[in-house]
Amino acid sequence: MNIGVIGLGYVGLTFSVVAGLKGINVIALEKSELIKENLKKCKAHFFEPGLDDLLKVLMNQHLFVKDAYSKEDKIDIFFITVGTPLLNGSSTPNYAYLESALDSIKSVYDGSQLLILRSTIAVGTTRKLVIPYLAKIAGIPETDVLVAFCPERTIEGKAVKELQELPQIIGANNKKALLLAESLFREITNTVVKVDSLEAAELIKLFNNTYRDIHFAVGNVFNEIAQGYNINGVELIQTANLGYERSNIALPGFVGGPCLEKDAYILTENMQDSPGKQFVLNSRKYNESLEEQVIKWVQSHLKSTDKICITGLPFKGRPDTSDLRGSNSIQIVNKLNQLGFHPNLHDFVAYKDEVLATVNGNWFDDLYDAIIDCQALLILNNHQKYSNLELHKITSAMKNENIYILDYWSAMNQIPVKLYPNLTYITAGNILI
Numbered sequence: 001m002n003i004g005v006i007g008l009g010y011v012g013l014t015f016s017v018v019a020g021l022k023g024i025n026v027i028a029l030e031k032s033e034l035i036k037e038n039l040k041k042c043k044a045h046f047f048e049p050g051l052d053d054l055l056k057v058l059m060n061q062h063l064f065v066k067d068a069y070s071k072e073d074k075i076d077i078f079f080i081t082v083g084t085p086l087l088n089g090s091s092t093p094n095y096a097y098l099e100s101a102l103d104s105i106k107s108v109y110d111g112s113q114l115l116i117l118r119s120t121i122a123v124g125t126t127r128k129l130v131i132p133y134l135a136k137i138a139g140i141p142e143t144d145v146l147v148a149f150c151p152e153r154t155i156e157g158k159a160v161k162e163l164q165e166l167p168q169i170i171g172a173n174n175k176k177a178l179l180l181a182e183s184l185f186r187e188i189t190n191t192v193v194k195v196d197s198l199e200a201a202e203l204i205k206l207f208n209n210t211y212r213d214i215h216f217a218v219g220n221v222f223n224e225i226a227q228g229y230n231i232n233g234v235e236l237i238q239t240a241n242l243g244y245e246r247s248n249i250a251l252p253g254f255v256g257g258p259c260l261e262k263d264a265y266i267l268t269e270n271m272q273d274s275p276g277k278q279f280v281l282n283s284r285k286y287n288e289s290l291e292e293q294v295i296k297w298v299q300s301h302l303k304s305t306d307k308i309c310i311t312g313l314p315f316k317g318r319p320d321t322s323d324l325r326g327s328n329s330i331q332i333v334n335k336l337n338q339l340g341f342h343p344n345l346h347d348f349v350a351y352k353d354e355v356l357a358t359v360n361g362n363w364f365d366d367l368y369d370a371i372i373d374c375q376a377l378l379i380l381n382n383h384q385k386y387s388n389l390e391l392h393k394i395t396s397a398m399k400n401e402n403i404y405i406l407d408y409w410s411a412m413n414q415i416p417v418k419l420y421p422n423l424t425y426i427t428a429g430n431i432l433i
């Protein structure tokens with residue numbers, strides 16, 4: 001089987017590697033020169049465990065990267081994995097990449113091949129945009145086109161593993177397309193779930209992500225409510241959940257990343273204004289508002305001339321990812337830059353060049369070097385390594401006066417704050433008290 005993957009980003013590259021592992025040939029198109037240069041050296045442009053090792057085995061054996069398709073490329077299934085970011089300031093995805101991906105198959109698409117759309121889109125987009133486009137370029141009736149929508153539901157940092165384990169949802173425009181999509185995914189994972197329509201599959205993707213967004217928003221709001229009573233919100237949520245299986249309140253933390261930052265908007269895009277729509281959007285907006293808590297805390301405790309260190313820059317710490325897209329930490333550094341701060345920057349996973357292309361600061365590879373003489377340390381994601389930091393080493397490297405650690409996610413675990421009288425330790429649980 002030959003698959004034509006279009007777009008070798010986080011989704012396309014991990015899928016291509018897993019397909020290659022199963023013996024499927026992938027002939028992929030990618031526009032970014034940086035990504036192609038990396039792939040020539042069998043390297044991914046982002047951190048995903050095991051990916052580089054797999055690329056060493058698969059590049060030019062099962063995975064071939066091209067600039068454009070030619071008549072010699074015999075492709076059975078096209079697989080579109082281009083980005084669908086929101087258009088600036090709106091809740092509508094930018095479909096320009098999707099349209100350019102469809103354009104790129106013109107020379108080899110004859111209407112007989114299946115096209116699988118993987119990118120996240122508003123409900124109805126496969127039927128309204130993709131099917132007419134394909135029918136037109138192949139010169140066939142829309143009912144004869146073979147199209148499936150099969151959402152990506154893996155988590156960054158575990159994508160290679162999860163692609164082979166998660167149930168794969170398939171919605172298609174006709175029986176033949178459904179069976180063809182199923183035949184591909186049966187090679188990749190054990191559980192394939194066929195749903196009744198393209199729209200059902202599109203909705204499942206948006207439900208899965210928006211559910212997470214709302215679930216985290218509940219924890220974040222409860223955390224604020226607790227602090228209104230002078231109670232540490234993190235500790236209260238932990239106690240509320242303890243041994244009580246009907247309560248799974250999320251611990252507070254930022255909610256971002258390239259998917260959650262947009263999917264609630266995409267889900268509600270076609271909805272009439274209603275309490276339901278506002279419920280979904282308010283949850284999203286509440287999660288977005290957390291950045292401001294940190295900014296206000298910094299403004300009330302520090303001056304822009306103070307030396308500070310910020311670590312934890314990708315949008316989450318667990319599982320490991322280098323992805324800075326939709327990261328609240330990056331937004332916070334940006335806003336602090338605008339307020340005149342020039343922080344020391346560190347991260348355990350993110351790449352220096354990518355960070356410094358986005359925000360201003362002094363980069364350090366080692367956290368203990370980055371905090372020397374700092375007044376405050378801001379830990380902005382929950383990477384596992386923060387739980388092993390040596391508090392004594394940190395406090396003695398920092399400024400020898402009143403010092404602050406703002407560990408928003410409580411990533412350092414229980415720390416014996418009382419042993420350090422010059423240290424103020426803040427988490428999301430007491431940032432508002």
Ligand SMILES: NC(=O)c1ccc[n+]([C@@H]2O[C@H](COP(=O)([O-])OP(=O)(O)OC[C@H]3O[C@@H](n4cnc5c(N)ncnc54)[C@H](O)[C@@H]3O)[C@@H](O)[C@H]2O)c1
Nearest residue numbers: 007009010011029030031032082083084100101119120152
């Ligand atoms: N990142 C995730 O974990 C994740 C999870 C679920 C869903 N999604 C969705 O999957 C889609 C892709 O996400 P991503 O994170 O991989 O995006 P990405 O931006 O990392 O990757 C898209 C890639 O497509 C390339 N591209 C764009 N137009 C092209 C064209 N015409 N021809 C060839 N290459 C082209 C870009 O250069 C880029 O490398 C998005 O809709 C996203 O919402 C992502």
